[in-house]
Each structure stands twice: as structure tokens, then as C-alpha cells.
Amino acid sequence: MEQKGVSDRIWSFFSSVKLAIVVFSLIALTSIIGTIIEQQAPPERNITIIAKFVGQGLAPGAYTVLEKLGFMDMYRSSWFLALLMFFALNILVCSIDRFPAIWRQVTTPLKPLPKDTFNSFGITSEAVIKGGQEGAKERARKALKSIGFNAKEGADESGGYQFFAQKTPWSRFGIYISHFSILIILIGAVIGIFFGFKAFVKIPEGSAYSVVFQNRPLKSEADFAERGRLLDMLETARGDLDYLARSLGISTAELKSRLKRYGIIPLDFTLKCDDFDMEFYGRSDMPKAYKSLLTVFEGEKPVKSKWIEVNSPLKYKGVTFYQSSFGLLDDVSSGEAIFNIKTPSGASETKRARLGESFTIPGSNATATLVDFSPALRADEMGRPVTYADVMNNPAVGLQIKSTGGEVSGRWILKREPESGFLQDGTLIQLVDFWGVQYTGLQARKDPGVWVVYLGCLTLAIGLFVAFFMSHKKLWVRLQPEKGGNIKVQVAGSASKNKLSFERQIEKLTALLKEEKK
Amino acid sequence: MQSSVFFGLSTVAYILAMIAYITYIAFKNRGIGVAATGITIAGFASQTTAILLRWSEFYRFSGMGLIRSIPLTNLYESLVFFVWCLILGYLIIEFKYKNRSFGAFVTPVAGLALAFIDLSGMSKDIQPLVPALQSNWLLVHVMMSFIAYAAFALSFSTGLMYLIATTEKRKEASYFFWSITFGIFAVVLVSMGIDWFIYKGAGMKPEAFIRSYLFKSTFMSGSGAVQAVSYILGALLIFVIWRYGYVLKRVIEGFKLSPEMLEEITYKSIAIGFPIFTLGGLIFGAIWADQAWGVYWSWDPKETWSLITWFVYAFYLHARLLRGWRGHKISVVAVMGFVAVIFTYLGVNLLLSGLHAYGSME
Numbered sequence: 001m002e003q004k005g006v007s008d009r010i011w012s013f014f015s016s017v018k019l020a021i022v023v024f025s026l027i028a029l030t031s032i033i034g035t036i037i038e039q040q041a042p043p044e045r046n047i048t049i050i051a052k053f054v055g056q057g058l059a060p061g062a063y064t065v066l067e068k069l070g071f072m073d074m075y076r077s078s079w080f081l082a083l084l085m086f087f088a089l090n091i092l093v094c095s096i097d098r099f100p101a102i103w104r105q106v107t108t109p110l111k112p113l114p115k116d117t118f119n120s121f122g123i124t125s126e127a128v129i130k131g132g133q134e135g136a137k138e139r140a141r142k143a144l145k146s147i148g149f150n151a152k153e154g155a156d157e158s159g160g161y162q163f164f165a166q167k168t169p170w171s172r173f174g175i176y177i178s179h180f181s182i183l184i185i186l187i188g189a190v191i192g193i194f195f196g197f198k199a200f201v202k203i204p205e206g207s208a209y210s211v212v213f214q215n216r217p218l219k220s221e222a223d224f225a226e227r228g229r230l231l232d233m234l235e236t237a238r239g240d241l242d243y244l245a246r247s248l249g250i251s252t253a254e255l256k257s258r259l260k261r262y263g264i265i266p267l268d269f270t271l272k273c274d275d276f277d278m279e280f281y282g283r284s285d286m287p288k289a290y291k292s293l294l295t296v297f298e299g300e301k302p303v304k305s306k307w308i309e310v311n312s313p314l315k316y317k318g319v320t321f322y323q324s325s326f327g328l329l330d331d332v333s334s335g336e337a338i339f340n341i342k343t344p345s346g347a348s349e350t351k352r353a354r355l356g357e358s359f360t361i362p363g364s365n366a367t368a369t370l371v372d373f374s375p376a377l378r379a380d381e382m383g384r385p386v387t388y389a390d391v392m393n394n395p396a397v398g399l400q401i402k403s404t405g406g407e408v409s410g411r412w413i414l415k416r417e418p419e420s421g422f423l424q425d426g427t428l429i430q431l432v433d434f435w436g437v438q439y440t441g442l443q444a445r446k447d448p449g450v451w452v453v454y455l456g457c458l459t460l461a462i463g464l465f466v467a468f469f470m471s472h473k474k475l476w477v478r479l480q481p482e483k484g485g486n487i488k489v490q491v492a493g494s495a496s497k498n499k500l501s502f503e504r505q506i507e508k509l510t511a512l513l514k515e516e517k518k
Numbered sequence: 519m520q521s522s523v524f525f526g527l528s529t530v531a532y533i534l535a536m537i538a539y540i541t542y543i544a545f546k547n548r549g550i551g552v553a554a555t556g557i558t559i560a561g562f563a564s565q566t567t568a569i570l571l572r573w574s575e576f577y578r579f580s581g582m583g584l585i586r587s588i589p590l591t592n593l594y595e596s597l598v599f600f601v602w603c604l605i606l607g608y609l610i611i612e613f614k615y616k617n618r619s620f621g622a623f624v625t626p627v628a629g630l631a632l633a634f635i636d637l638s639g640m641s642k643d644i645q646p647l648v649p650a651l652q653s654n655w656l657l658v659h660v661m662m663s664f665i666a667y668a669a670f671a672l673s674f675s676t677g678l679m680y681l682i683a684t685t686e687k688r689k690e691a692s693y694f695f696w697s698i699t700f701g702i703f704a705v706v707l708v709s710m711g712i713d714w715f716i717y718k719g720a721g722m723k724p725e726a727f728i729r730s731y732l733f734k735s736t737f738m739s740g741s742g743a744v745q746a747v748s749y750i751l752g753a754l755l756i757f758v759i760w761r762y763g764y765v766l767k768r769v770i771e772g773f774k775l776s777p778e779m780l781e782e783i784t785y786k787s788i789a790i791g792f793p794i795f796t797l798g799g800l801i802f803g804a805i806w807a808d809q810a811w812g813v814y815w816s817w818d819p820k821e822t823w824s825l826i827t828w829f830v831y832a833f834y835l836h837a838r839l840l841r842g843w844r845g846h847k848i849s850v851v852a853v854m855g856f857v858a859v860i861f862t863y864l865g866v867n868l869l870l871s872g873l874h875a876y877g878s879m880e
Contacts, residue, residue, distance in 0.1 A: 017840045021833060028829040035819040035870060075817040189815070198813065281646040289649050310649040311810050322812040445812040453814060457801040464793035 014093035023087050030083070034074045037066065046072065088186050091179045099176065105472075106169045112154060112162040113476045113492060121492035123503050125510045129487050136479050136487040136513075137161065143512035147505050149475055160480040171470035172496060177463030184456030191449030198447075199265050204329055204439040208272035208297065210239035212444040216263035227262040234259075234266065241266055265444075269317060270297040274305075276326055276440040277433070278392065283416055285393050290323050292440040318446050325441030328375055328390055335437035337370055337397050344426035361427060365404040372398030373434055377414060385412055395434045396420075471497035475506070477513075489513055521575060524568030525598070529636065531561025532605070532629030539622035543772055551618045555609075558625060562605050569602060580646060590660040591651055596863075597635055599661070601628045603668030611672070611783060619773035623675055655806035662798020667859055669791030670831075673784045674856030677849040680780040683770045684846070688760065692846040697763050699853060701756030708755070709736040709748070781845070784852050785838065792831050799824055819870045823862040830855040 013019060037046050043063065050066070051059035070077030118124060129136055137153075140163050144151045151165035199212035211234060218224055237244040245255040259266060274293040281288050289309055296304040296316050306314045313322045339351045343363035351359045358369040376389035377396035385396075396414040401423070403409070413421045413431045421429040478490040491510055495502040538554035541547075569589060577587040589595045608624040611617075678696060685693040710732065717731045732738075736748035759766075803824070808814040815821060834851045837843040843851075 017836055020836055021841075024829045024833045024836075028826045028833075031822045031826050034817065035822045035866070039817065286646055287649055288646065289652075309652075311653040313809070313812065320812055322810070324811065443812045450808065450814065454805070457804070461793075461797045461801060464796055468789050468793045 015097040019090050040073050095179050102172050110164045110166050112156040115158040118490045118492045123493040125491045127489045127514050143509050147509050160478045163477040165475050167473045168470050169472050171466050171472050174463050174467030181456045181460035185453050188449040188452030192447040196447035199444045202439045202441050203273040205436050208270050210267050210270040212265050214263040273440050276438045320445050322443040324443040329437050332437040335434050337434050338432040340430040340432050342428040367402050369400045371400050471495045521568045521571035524564045528561040528565035529632040531557050532625050536625040565602050585654050585657050588657045599664050601631050603665050607668050607672050659802040662794050666791040666795035669787045670856050670859045673787035673852050676780045676783040677852035679770050680849045682767050684777050697760040701759040705752040819866045823866050827858040827862050830858050
């Protein structure tokens with residue numbers, strides 16, 4: 001007896017609406033704190049934020065308390081995950097608990113109603129119509145059909161004749177579909193956490209990587225050294241994990257988990273960044289697109305190539321690469337300027353040069369030497385050229401041109417302002433790109449659970465639609481002959497939602513029944 | 519160019535409609551009531567035209583395809599669309615419930631919002647889209663979110679009116695709730711107005727204004743005395759609203775809206791807003807985030823606040839449908855739900871990121 005009491009109590013605890021309401025409130029309230037405190041941020045930032053609420057003096061103490069409670073990374077903290085689990089359990093138990101009753105409501109066939117219960121319904125109406133029983137039946141059939149009900153009919157126990165019908169009884173499942181969808185979404189999220197990864201990689205133009213990285217708090221110098229050693233070994237082994245594992249005398253799985261400890265996730269292919277490019281609106285610094293040309297290699301063989309953009313990632317072997325950041329390399333000396341040179345005669349030719357290198361300008365004996373590079377050049381108030389940003393918003397190269405006659409002159413050629421490349425003789429030197437000095441920052445993700453999440457989202461949408469916009473309607477019409485040849489009509493109906501519109505339908509039905517035959 | 523003419527016309531129409539609705543309530547003249555509805559519909563038509571014109575202007579300007587050119591990409595455009603949804607929702611209610619009184623409450627909100635946008639000098643320029651916004655999800659995600667916000671705004675106003683109309687005594691908890699909520703709204707608006715006046719906010723970008731100047735002339739002033747006075751005056755204003763709340767109660771009683779009807783409109787607006795918000799706001803938002811950044815959920819403040827809003831309305835629905843909450847209790851939840859909406863829509867963008875921005879400046 002005692003034991004049953006306990007399990008019963010646990011069951012009713014998890015199936016109570018009260019728990020749902022408490023869990024809703026707790027998740028909402030703690031989440032508010034999580035949006036005020038910056039998650040996974042350096043301590044100083046959050047101390048400044050906390051100081052706004054409790055003052056400078058108390059802030060460090062408050063920080064320590066909140067940190068101990070896990071608020072600095074709260075969406076991953078055990079108590080928050082426990083709350084989410086309570087939420088899931090609550091939904092599950094509630095649904096199981098209420099399911100049998102709803103199942104009965106949906107599946108029990110409709111029967112004629114006892115005579116005296118007609119008045120106890122939410123929606124009722126009465127009428128007296130003339131004419132015989134058969135005519136009334138025929139009229140009732142027609143009227144029901146015209147408001148869209150397919151009714152069953154038969155004599156009832158108290159000498160009357162009833163029509164009864166229901167519509168969309170299954171709409172009562174809408175709420176269950178919605179609730180189960182939330183569970184499906186949570187399951188999908190868990191699959192993602194256990195079988196997927198989120199990582200990043202920065203690839204300079206022209207380079208290739210067969211690993212991606214995760215943030216791992218490496219504590220000691222030794223950790224950093226070990227990480228570097230593992231990366232070196234991977235490079236020597238050309239990414240061949242089986243080979244490397246054999247040479248280390250461990251299994252491939254062991255090697256993988258060791259790499260993962262140091263935040264290294266090996267891919268079984270190689271990803272190369274051929275080019276990174278930014279587009280701007282007109283000549284402004286307002287970005288229009290960030291693009292990377294990526295090529296996937298299996299061994300030495302290129303198998304897939306795509307320009308990715310912010311809303312258009314590259315997918316390969318279950319891993320998706322998203323354009324997430326970009327930047328200029330610290331060392332720009334290896335960059336190569338690419339020019340498109342149009343001579344006055346209309347011919348055009350491509351020339352390439354690194355810093356310090358020279359090339360002859362087509363159609364003449366003049367030579368140009370590449371002497372300078374700026375990622376973003378503009379003129380200051382005095383008209384002097386200055387670099388105003390450390391990303392390639394407005395790339396420019398400085399050229400020293402030695403004319404046929406031996407005169408030396410310098411000039412800046414800007415990619416965004418082609419007119420800067422006109423020489424005196426009408427030759428146009430266009431800067432196409434300064435290649436090899438930018439990196440593209442990619443977010444790499446593998447998430448086998450995402451389709452489960454999407455499935456949950458789809459069923460959630462369907463479930464909510466059914467739950468909120470569809471209604472289980474029941475309807476009875478009873479005909480009883482009265483003295484004097486008239487027929488008494490009683491109508492009763494119920495709707496699980498939007499009673500008002502059903503009431504109107506029943507009004508219309510009654511009006512149709514009363515209508516005089518012409 | 520032309521779109522702004524139609525925007526101006528709709529602003530004028532909504533303000534005229536407000537006058538007509540109030541006159542209608544005062545004199546109960548059917549003709550004036552019909553005129554009020556007519557003016558509102560004209561304003562709505564003009565606003566619709568303006569939005570469509572702006573859409574086509576942006577389409578021609580950006581060269582990005584029709585769907586991606588929907589004018590919903592900044593604070594100005596989103597506020598305009600919000601007002602549009604609000605008026606649409608109101609017109610539906612007017613025709614369904616055959617009651618015009620509510621218009622006296624909605625048209626001033628619409629007219630004043632549009633006038634505020636105009637006066638504030640909020641940037642109305644058509645701005646090119648940053649890469650992250652260049653997606654077809656923009657249309658469905660933002661549009662559905664705002665339809666839901668408008669539905670929630672309606673539920674908020676009817677919920678608040680319900681509370682005002684049905685509380686009798688000043689000592690009641692729900693009287694405290696509505697008078698203090700209302701009072702805080704008033705205090706925030708007044709102090710924002712003072713900031714605006716002192717720092718000549720006109721012409722500034724609203725984001726920049728709020729980040730650098732909000733409450734700086736009152737509650738967050740450098741001088742302790744000014745701060746103290748601000749708090750005292752703020753408390754005083756709330757007290758006055760609490761003390762003389764019956765005036766507001768009488769006005770709302772004058773609308774001749776039955777409390778049952780107010781409660782039903784509150785529920786229906788939430789029942790419509792909630793599924794739309796779930797699908798358009800949360801689900802489509804998650805799918806878009808997944809497409810653009812590779813994470814469908816990352817607990818960033820905007821996402822988290824959407825979830826908080828969702829939980830508050832889920833709470834409302836469960837409390838009402840399963841626990842049978844009615845009356846004051848449930849109306850308080852509806853009002854709080856919209857406070858969460860405001861925070862999701864404006865607070866996160868303006869205050870929360872602002873808070874972090876202050877942090878990095880120091």
C-alpha cells in the first residue's frame with residue numbers, strides 16, 4: 001500500500017499543471033538573468049554589468065556567488081539542464097496521464113441523446129415545424145448537409161427520431177501533437193549534443209585544412225605544447241588517422257578522443273580556401289556580401305567547389321561550413337597583386353606581382369614595381385593617403401612606374417576606384433585583387449539531430465494549428481411529432497473551440513428547418 | 519518619395535479617427551461612428567499603399583528580388599508594419615463584435631506611433647541590407663513575428679482595460695498592479711521625452727540615442743540630487759495615477775465594453791498570436807539562424823527573450839484552459855506577456871546590448 005502511495009505521488013507530481021506552471025516560471029525567470037549576464041564572457045565584463053545593479057562595492061562578491069551558482073555559463077549548467085529535463089518529463093507524464101480520456105472522446109461513436117439532456121448543452125435551439133414526419137426528416141437531412149454535416153440517424157428510446165453528427169473529433173489530438181513535438185525537438189537537440197560538433201577554422205586564401213577546432217580551456221604550457229605536437233603529427237601523416245594511430249600504437253578511436261581533448265576535430269577530407277571576397281554597396285563601406293570560394297579535396301582530388309555566402313553554406317559528408325568571419329593576416333608580404341591591364345589599342349592582359357616585384361606594362365617599355373599595399377585607403381583632410389581600416393574594405397597598391405624615358409613616378413591604384421589606374425598614355429591598370437592576405441573564418445557543424453529538430457518543428461506547427469484553429473463539433477437534432485400534426489425540433493451542440501461560430505451555424509440550421517415549403 | 523505622402527495621410531487619418539471615435543463615445547451618434555470607421559479604413563488603405571510603394575521602391579533600389587525587398591529591415595519599417603497589423607486587428611474586432619468604442623483606444627496608439635516616428639526624425643532612408651539579412655526567411659520570419667506582436671498588443675490593451683474596469687477598491691492587488699504598470703509606462707515615456715528634449719535627440723539614430731542618452735537626464739544623471747528628485751517625482755506620478763485611477767476607470771466604462779467581452783478578446787488575441795509567434799518567431803527564426811550561422815539555437819538574448827515571451831503566453835493558456843483561471847489573475851498574466859514582448863522587440867536591441875556596450879566602453 002505504502003509503496004503504491006509513493007509512486008502514485010511521484011506520478012501525480014509530474015503530471016500536475018502546477019509543476020508545469022512552476023517550471024515555466026523558473027525557466028523564464030532564470031533565463032532573464034542569463035540574458036543580462038553575458039555568457040562565457042571574461043569576468044571583468046560581468047563585474048561591470050553586476051556593478052550597475054548592486055554598486056561597485058558589492059559587485060565582486062555578487063559575481064563570485066553567481067559564478068559558483070553557474071550563472072556565467074548558465075544554459076549549460078546542471079541545474080538549468082535539470083529544469084529542462086523536468087519540463088520534458090512533465091510534458092511526457094501529463095500527456096500519458098490524459099491520453100486515455102481523450103482517446104475515448106475521439107473514438108467513441110456518437111449515439112442518440114437522451115431526451116431530457118438536450119437542454120443541458122451549451123448550444124441549444126428549438127422550433128416547431130408543420131408538415132409530416134417524413135417531410136421533416138427530409139428537410140433535416142438537407143439542412144444538415146447544407147451546413148456541412150454528414151449525419152447518422154435513427155429512432156431514439158423516447159419515441160423521437162434523431163440525427164447526430166460530429167466533425168473533426170481528432171482535432172482534440174492537436175494539443176498532444178504539440179506537446180510531443182516539444183519532446184521531439186529536445187531529443188533532436190540531445191542527438192546533436194552527443195553525436196555532432198560545432199567547431200571553427202580560419203583558412204588563409206590559398207591554404208587547406210583537414211581539421212577544425214573547438215574552444216578548449218587549455219591550462220598549462222604543456223597542454224599547448226601537446227596540442228601543437230598533435231597538429232604537427234597530423235600534418236606529417238597528411239591527415240591519415242589510421243596511419244598515425246598505428247604509428248603511435250593506439251587505436252583510431254583513442255586517437256580521436258585524444259585529439260578532441262585538445263579541441264582538434266579531424267575531417268576525413270581537406271578543405272581549401274581559394275579566395276575570399278567582400279562586396280560593397282556602391283563605393284560605400286556598407287557590406288553587401290562576404291564570399292569564400294571553397295574546394296573540397298579527397299586526397300589530392302578536388303571533388304566539390306562552391307562560393308559560400310552568409311546565407312548559403314557548403315555541405316559535405318554531413319559537415320556544413322558557414323561563412324562566419326574574416327580578416328587580414330598579420331603578415332601581408334606574401335600577398336600577390338593581380339592586375340588587368342588594358343592598353344589604348346584595346347588589348348587586355350593579366351599581370352601578377354608581389355611586393356618588390358616588377359612587370360612591364362604591355363604596349364610600352366615602361367615597367368611598374370609594386371612598392372606598397374593598403375587594405376583600406378583613403379585621403380585624409382590634407383589629401384594624404386591613409387589606411388583607415390584593418391580589413392580589405394578598399395584595397396590599394398602603390399606602384400612605382402618607370403616610363404620609357406626613364407622618369408620615375410609613384411601612384412596608388414585603388415580597386416574600388418578604377419579611374420585611379422589611368423596612365424598618361426591611356427593605358428588602364430586595374431587592380432583585380434590583392435590575393436593571399438585574407439583568411440576566411442568558417443563555422444563547421446555536424447548535427448545529425450537537426451532533422452529531428454526540424455521534424456519536431458513541423459509537427460509542432462501542425463499540432464498548434466489543429467489545437468488552436470480546429471474544433472471538435474458535435475450536433476444532435478431530435479424530431480418528435482406533436483398533437484395537431486406539428487413536429488417539435490430540438491437541437492443541441494457542443495464545440496471544443498470557437499463556440500460562437502458554431503452557434504451561428506446552428507442558428508442557420510434552425511432557420512433552414514423552419515423554412516416554409518414553397 | 520511617394521510612399522511618405524501616403525504615410526503622412528494615414529497618420530492624419532488615424533488622428534482624425536481618434537477624434538471621431540471619442541466624439542462618437544460622447545454623443546452616441548451613429549453617423550459619427552460610421553464616419554470614424556470610414557476614416558480608419560481610409561487611413562488603413564493609405565498605409566497599405568504606402569507600404570507597397572516602399573516595397574517597390576526598395577525592390578528597384580536593391581535589385582535583390584521581390585521577397586527579399588520587403589520593407590521590414592529596420593526599426594522605422596517594423597514600427598510602421600506593427601501599426602498596420604494593429605489597425606487590421608482592430609478593424610476585424612470592430613466588424614466581429616459590432617462595437618466601435620475600442621477604436622478610441624487603438625487609433626490614438628496608431629496615430630501617435632506614426633507621429634512619433636515622424637517627429638523623432640527616425641532614419642527613414644531606405645538602407646541596403648547587410649549580408650545576414652539577405653534571405654527569403656526575412657519575409658516570413660519578421661512578418662509573422664509582427665503579426666503576433668500586434669495580436670499580443672491587442673490582448674494587452676484589452677487585458678489592461680479589463681483590470682481597470684473591474685477593480686473597485688484602491689487597496690486591491692490587481693488595482694495596484696494596473697496602476698503601477700500604467701504608472702511605470704508613463705514615467706518611462708516622460709523621462710524619455712525629457713532626454714529627447716535636453717539632448718535634442720531629433721535626427722539621431724534611435725539606437726544611438728537610447729544607448730548614449732536614455733535616462734541620462736533623470737534616473738542615470740551624473741548628479742545624485744537630480745537622480746533623487748527623479749525617483750521622487752517618478753514615485754509621485756505613479757502615486758497620482760494610483761490615487762486618481764477612477765478617472766481612467768470612468769473613461770473606460772464609458773466605452774460600454776462588457777468585461778466578459780474584454781476577457782474574450784484578450785484570450786482570442788493570444789490564441790491567434792501564440793501559434794503564429796511559435797511558427798514565425800521561434801521556428802522560422804531557428805531555421806534561418808541554422809541557415810545563416812549553423813546554429814538553430816544559441817541562447818543569445820533575443821532568442822532567450824522570445825522563449826521567455828513564449829513561456830509567459832504558454833503559462834496564460836495552461837492556466838486558463840486547464841486550471842480555469844479567469845478574471846483578474848489571468849488578465850495580469852496577459853499584461854505581463856506583453857511586457858515581455860516589448861522587451862523582446864525593443865529592450866533586447868536597445869537596452870540589453872546597450873548594457874553590454876556600456877560595459878565595453880568603460
